Amino acid sequence: MGQLADSNRTPLGLHRIAEKIGGGWPIGAVFRSRRLVGFTWRGLPDAAIAHRILWLEGLEPGFNRGGRVDSYQRYIYIHGIGNEPTLGRPASRGCIHLAAADLLPLYDRVPVGTLVWITGRTPAPLQAMSEFAVRARVCDPQRLDFEAAVLRLTEPRSEIRTPPNFTAD
Template sequence: MSKSLARIRNRLRMAGWDGIQSAIVVFGGAQRLRLLGRLDAHGRTLPKPARRIWPVSTGLTGFGCQQDSGRTPTGMHRIGAMIGADAPLGMVFKSRQATGEIVSPGVRREGDFITSRILWLEGLEPGHNQGPGLDSRERYIYIHGTPHAARLGTPASAGCVRMRDTHVARLFKKVGTGTLVYILPPEKPGR
């Protein structure tokens, strides 16, 4: 295990993670999401690690916690709500409600579509990602599906963490409300 991953696991443990249940880490520099832990939210053993790393897109304007910045918030979060468990893949959500519209992967229409599943994040760090003017939940920061799969692996969202519809549906089954989510910005050179 790399020193970096060891530090991440220690930080998650300080936030209450037991190393057995699931935890999510978003690596901003690599534009990847990794699921840690040995059991999912239902107590089932998770698959091999290679199947638990997925490409994502974070904020086009970078990382930060300020309201209306379009940036992806950093730091420790937890899943506060899970929406769309029975929705078909590609279902479009507006204000966390299914619209009935389904978009296919690779759709050419512009827009920050929220599709398939929503994992609504709550910041756990007062004054950083929790509280007035920077609260992740009040900013409506989600991990959610997108039909714009070609943009995954590069910053492209309005602040949320986007995933391929099939990937977010798989992730949704492996986590639960309260699962910790640690979002890391790209490392600065020389660190």
């Protein structure tokens, strides 16, 4: 976990999906700089972003928004990966990798603006896979008390807890 640009670590905290890229392309689409460059991942390291991209924007000024901590300017995504056997191991530059079977339905289901809470705590089943696994919860903004969550962001970082009504489907 890490907030700074060039740390190659996943930023923590409250984010929202700022942009969705890749809708309508078939499974196996490969992206570079958010542009389609091919359709089959062939084990090439520069083909690490596949299927779909959910580009995240941090919502916590000074923590994951603005300056050298800005998640959007750091190009932090939730995205597919062609080399799915690497899932669960640290293999990104701060992004969250998902298998195509998980990413495609998520992409189709969530609109731009959907909130994403990234925390360093790992669910028990994933702990066996990797101590570095990232837990991200995607939630419907209609079901989150967003005002309460934003108000809590003014508290010192160590005092922030999961916002009220924050649930994952």
